[in-house]
Amino acid sequence: MAGDPLRLRERVAEGLQRNALLLDPDRVVLRCAARIARFAQRYRGQPDIEAWLRSQVDGAAFDLVAEDEEQPRGAGDAAFQGLGELARPLGFDPQLVHEACVVHNRFPLEERRVFRSVVLEGRSLDELAARSGQSATDLARCARRVFDGMGAVFSRRAP
Amino acid sequence: MSAAIRQECALAGLEPLLVGLGSERAALAEQRSRLRAAFALSFDGLVVGVAQPRLARAQRELARLHAQELAELFRRAARMRISDRVEALGAWRIALSEALDACVADGMCAGTRLRELLTVCCVREPREWPGAVELAEAALALDPNCASRVLLARALGHALRWDEAIAVLANALSSRVAPSARAELVRRLVALLERDGRSREALELSQCA
Numbered sequence: 001m002a003g004d005p006l007r008l009r010e011r012v013a014e015g016l017q018r019n020a021l022l023l024d025p026d027r028v029v030l031r032c033a034a035r036i037a038r039f040a041q042r043y044r045g046q047p048d049i050e051a052w053l054r055s056q057v058d059g060a061a062f063d064l065v066a067e068d069e070e071q072p073r074g075a076g077d078a079a080f081q082g083l084g085e086l087a088r089p090l091g092f093d094p095q096l097v098h099e100a101c102v103v104h105n106r107f108p109l110e111e112r113r114v115f116r117s118v119v120l121e122g123r124s125l126d127e128l129a130a131r132s133g134q135s136a137t138d139l140a141r142c143a144r145r146v147f148d149g150m151g152a153v154f155s156r157r158a159p
Numbered sequence: 160m161s162a163a164i165r166q167e168c169a170l171a172g173l174e175p176l177l178v179g180l181g182s183e184r185a186a187l188a189e190q191r192s193r194l195r196a197a198f199a200l201s202f203d204g205l206v207v208g209v210a211q212p213r214l215a216r217a218q219r220e221l222a223r224l225h226a227q228e229l230a231e232l233f234r235r236a237a238r239m240r241i242s243d244r245v246e247a248l249g250a251w252r253i254a255l256s257e258a259l260d261a262c263v264a265d266g267m268c269a270g271t272r273l274r275e276l277l278t279v280c281c282v283r284e285p286r287e288w289p290g291a292v293e294l295a296e297a298a299l300a301l302d303p304n305c306a307s308r309v310l311l312a313r314a315l316g317h318a319l320r321w322d323e324a325i326a327v328l329a330n331a332l333s334s335r336v337a338p339s340a341r342a343e344l345v346r347r348l349v350a351l352l353e354r355d356g357r358s359r360e361a362l363e364l365s366q367c368a
Contacts, residue, residue: 071335
């Protein structure tokens, strides 16, 4: 694990961006490293190494999405470690942030992409509409659906 | 039942039914916890140094990958036992052997019961393997996901242990489950309840879900 000779961090960041997933990137890097350690012996040069590594990144990310859907997490779980560093200073419960990410990752790829562009990257609806060919209203509705879905986690657990 | 689980069930509208159906839930949870310990895969190496927490997390991910791989092989073995049809046994044995070699190469330790089960499956004919229930329980202990739970319920139903099969699915429904898997769990639970002659509960559950 010394260094990052396969540039996994960069690949994972690109993979999470491409699939518009909200996951702790460090968790994905570690799972991806485990997959590569396990499956490298089966790799015979096809597809090319870049495509193979991309498939390992995607496999790791979607494995974690599936696991998060099914397995209850307790406080102190590794799943919250990276999120905790982000959530605590903002005054959020890491477990709730994790739940909100699980809800986010359930939405279809196109809706996740719109949410990422509009809410996380702060792009304007007009810019996105011009690029995607969809109406700004439809895009706003789309981003709103994801936002509301995630927000419901916080209101559901409120005392 | 924890507040979180209660809330999940209430949201799905299933709680009143599941409380009745899952009366064996505490016993089941204890049994599952014991099985998880018996089928544990762990590293035997001592991890030291400043990188300890991260290395330990990396090892956990690798252990999880091995556990998932063995669980899938046990699920396939359990399906063979349920259907009483041996399919691609050679390929299955090669996959098991490769998975075990990889575990050894990565310094993984298997619990006693897991080792025994793997040895039996490696060297004996499928008709001499443990029953489908034990194989499915091993899969569930290694990889506690929806597919393993559904298969265990199927194996229990195959062994005419209807109450336990129903409790496994009711338990699965009352814990966290992906929305995409919920419908499948309900469908299977309804079928089991009907087969057990509990058609009124089956009807209520299908209407509620």
